Amino acid sequence: VRSRDPAVLLDEARSGDRAATGRLISMVERDGDARRRVEGLTFPGGGKLRRVVGITGAPGAGKSTLTDRLVTAARDEGHVGVIAVDPSSPFTGGAVLGDRIRMGEHTDDAGVYIRSMATRGHAGGLARAVPAAVRVLGAIGIPTVLVETVGVGQVEVEIAGAADTTVVVVNPGWGDSVQATKAGLLEIADVFVINKADRPGAAETRRDLEQMLDADPEPAAWRPPVLLATAASGEGTGELWKAIVDHGRHLVDSGELAGRRGDRLLAELRAALADRLVAEMPALAGAAYDRIVAAVTGYELDPHAAAGELLRAAGVGHPAGPTPG
Numbered sequence: 001v002r003s004r005d006p007a008v009l010l011d012e013a014r015s016g017d018r019a020a021t022g023r024l025i026s027m028v029e030r031d032g033d034a035r036r037r038v039e040g041l042t043f044p045g046g047g048k049l050r051r052v053v054g055i056t057g058a059p060g061a062g063k064s065t066l067t068d069r070l071v072t073a074a075r076d077e078g079h080v081g082v083i084a085v086d087p088s089s090p091f092t093g094g095a096v097l098g099d100r101i102r103m104g105e106h107t108d109d110a111g112v113y114i115r116s117m118a119t120r121g122h123a124g125g126l127a128r129a130v131p132a133a134v135r136v137l138g139a140i141g142i143p144t145v146l147v148e149t150v151g152v153g154q155v156e157v158e159i160a161g162a163a164d165t166t167v168v169v170v171n172p173g174w175g176d177s178v179q180a181t182k183a184g185l186l187e188i189a190d191v192f193v194i195n196k197a198d199r200p201g202a203a204e205t206r207r208d209l210e211q212m213l214d215a216d217p218e219p220a221a222w223r224p225p226v227l228l229a230t231a232a233s234g235e236g237t238g239e240l241w242k243a244i245v246d247h248g249r250h251l252v253d254s255g256e257l258a259g260r261r262g263d264r265l266l267a268e269l270r271a272a273l274a275d276r277l278v279a280e281m282p283a284l285a286g287a288a289y290d291r292i293v294a295a296v297t298g299y300e301l302d303p304h305a306a307a308g309e310l311l312r313a314a315g316v317g318h319p320a321g322p323t324p325g
């Protein structure tokens, strides 16, 4: 029986044992001690990632087909990891097979690690597990990670935003009906790609997107290029990879890479702190805990004020104020 010790698994994963890699990622998917140990072991190594690319867009836009093409392009630089968070992804068609997800020609390539991650319970957990899983891949020596997500919900956009470079995939005709989604995706896009350019309307969609970028009142130093691609045939996908590499160079040269990664780590720190405070508050606040919770559920005290009371009761808030009841 294989050891479940994360340190042993990490050694095995580093020497190319994909099953061990899968075990480590399964550990970070589940909350608990094992996850914290894996995080502790993989954190420094996870910082060595050269490139984390998010590929996001509506279901059916062609994200998986594009990702498959990008893996081929990225292989020139070394090993590649793929994390597919898209539940509609064909990668996940073999979910019962666990990690052994079918992905075109790459299945037999030992330099490509493909993994699907599903929303287990609440989607918020996934937003935390994905960056941890990406760090596992970095820590075992994979320099390039592609993360496919459906860019619809807030959490998905959050996950997509956890990449260094975010590619937003749209199709010809996109934008006619999705005004609301547009704004959110515009905000996170470093590169736009209009996939299925073999269909009519690609040029119009490109013009539409360029106009929206022109209208940006505060244009950033990097203007997202708007590319056309036909993932099905591979046309335009080499240019897409080149745009990703260009953006990566911009991030390094401008110092923005360190800034973005730092911001993300701070967000993780805040989330972890909030989790721990919530979990440990009953013990910290002692007898006051139940009383304050009852005051909230009884409509006597608003949740914000109650949070302040709890911090005071725990001895970590501002000096004592009046407590309810």
Ligand SMILES: Nc1nc2c(ncn2[C@@H]2O[C@H](COP(=O)(O)OP(=O)(O)O)[C@@H](O)[C@H]2O)c(=O)[nH]1
Pocket (backbone or CB within 6 Å): 057, 058, 059, 060, 061, 062, 063, 064, 065, 066, 086, 088, 089, 090, 195, 196, 197, 198, 199, 229, 230, 231, 232, 233
């Ligand atoms: N016509 C056309 N179809 C494509 C293209 N790229 C992908 N598709 C098809 O679009 C469908 C959805 O693709 P998929 O990659 O699974 O999209 P995802 O849901 O965004 O991951 C599949 O049937 C693909 O074969 C393309 O460039 N042109």
Ligand SMILES: [Mg+2]
Pocket (backbone or CB within 6 Å): 063, 064, 065, 086, 088, 089, 090, 091, 148
């Ligand atoms: Mg997909």
